[in-house]
Amino acid sequence: MxxxxxxxxxxxxxxxxxxxxxxxxxxxxxxxxxxxxxxxxxxxxxxxxxxxxxxxxxxxxxxxxxxxxxxxxxxxxxxxxxxxxxxxxxxxxxxxxxxxxxxxxxxxxxxxCKNGISVIAGTGSIAYGQYAGREARAGGWGEIIGDEGSAYWIAREGLNLFSRMSDGRTQRGPLYELVRARFGISIDLDLCARIYGESGSVRSVFAQFAVLVHEAAKAGDTQAAAIFERAARELVDCVAAVRRSLSIPSGTSIPVSHSGGVFNGAALTCDAFRSALEHANLGFEYRSPxxxxxxxxxxxxxxxxxxxxxxxxxxxxxxxxxxx
The missing domain is CATH 3.30.420.40 (ATPase, nucleotide binding domain)
Known part of the structure; x- marks a missing residue:
């Protein structure tokens, strides 16, 4: 057992x-x-x-x-x-x-439990792998220092995008109205009270904003979709760092997979991650979990x-x- x-x-x-x-x-x-x-x-x-x-x-x-x-x-x-x-x-x-x-x-x-590298992207993010009895990790520094590609990171990037849409610093896309409707605000700056307030400061609650960013991307918001593309590249950077730390011989293909809420049921994230692995051109073989x-x-x-x-x-x- x-x-x-x-x-x-x-x-x-x-x-x-x-x-x-x-x-x-x-x-x-x-x-x-x-x-x-x-x-x-x-x-x-x-x-x-x-x-x-x-x-x-x-x-x-x-x-x-x-x-x-x-x-x-x-x-x-x-x-x-x-x-x-x-x-x-x-x-x-x-x-x-x-x-x-x-x-x-x-x-x-x-x-x-086989040789390879896996990324977990949930509230936080980290990559871990084993090869020939060696183990290594990259990322997992927490939301203030890092956790790039995590739900928290995606939420923070999405909130920043909303602020720029509100100010007129960038073109408004579907994310703008989605946020206003979901939070029930008619004055954009009222979002600050929701985010900096007691419940918004909770790490897991804050990370749930990533779902809105995903909805906006599926609704055709190209700037929201770009957040997921950047997230995928950040996660692949962690995979590459783990590969180097494991001293995997050049030219050796290595399996790479994932888990975590950022990937669950999100074809957008999985597709972006697979694409970023291919573009890295480092001998990564994507594997479904x-x-x-x-x-x-x-x-x-x-x-x-x-x-x-x-x-x-x-x-x-x-x-x-x-x-x-």
Whole structure:
């Protein structure tokens, strides 16, 4: 029995699978980010989510062979790493789980724990890859320093575009009226109160503005569409940086995939990302994601336990994921 936990900026997904690739339980709960919730509350939410998942499968914690717990911001503050490593310890045997950054879940799920690079673009953004036993990451610096190509970044760029449309610094496109209608404003500057107010300052709430930018792009707003093209190039820059850090030999093709809300159901983002990969001309092979990140975490748990799922089990898991 292998448990995977994919902790994100807005939600946490849990999956329990067995060695035959059968899904024994799934669960989705709130974010377990200690940055937004504090360690005590984040730990409580994580333990609750794991407990709910195991209860659905009538599985005792002692029956979990191994678990991988992907946590947002893991490895980004050395002082907090021991505390993050201890978060699942009140429920799981410390010798049978490992914590890591949630981007590992993206890589493990999208590429099935194989050599390659994966980008996660949700509230934040980061690229991570493994090759020949080496691992590397790029991006993931947070919304103030970076997180280019993330939902937060797209939202910020979209808000800036709205301000320029309002001022007359650029031509007004569909985004302008979409924002006014969605926020119910007749005076454009009233948007400031919505964004800088209490709810707008919440990182995950702010990032949801990216949906409006996407709607505008689909409605024919070329300036909004250009934001997604820039986002894709920024994400590919991270992929290229990971490739260099992994010391992948020149001329070697490497699989690249993705996960995260920016990509989910958004053909515009996927197409822009694939196009940017091709234009990079660095030997990237685009791959559609095989599994969602929580199942990637469970597969990685099996690998860490020295019991990777065989091809038959992997096919069983893919079939069940597709059916779900």
């Amino acid at each position: 292998f448990l995977g936990v994919d902790g994100g900026g807005t939600k946490t997904a849990y999956a329990l699978i067995d060695i035959a690739g059968r899904i024994r339980a799934r669960h989705v709960g709130p974010s377990v980010s200690h940055l937004s919730e504090g360690f005590a509350r984040a730990t409580e939410l994580l333990i609750g989510g794991i407990g709910t998942t195991l209860a659905k499968a009538a599985c005792a914690p002692a029956n979990v062979t191994f678990a991988f717990v992907g946590l947002p911001s893991y490895g980004e503050d050395s002082a907090t790493t021991p505390a993050m490593d201890a978060m699942p310890s009140s429920l799981l045997d410390a010798t049978r789980y490992r914590c890591g950054n949630d981007t590992v879940c993206s890589w493990a799920g999208s590429l099935g 095989l599994y969602s990140p929580e199942f990637g975490a469970a597969l990685y748990a099996a690998q860490l336990a020295g019991q990777p799922l065989d091809d038959t089990a992997l096919n069983t898991l893919r079939e069940q994921c597709s059916a779900a």
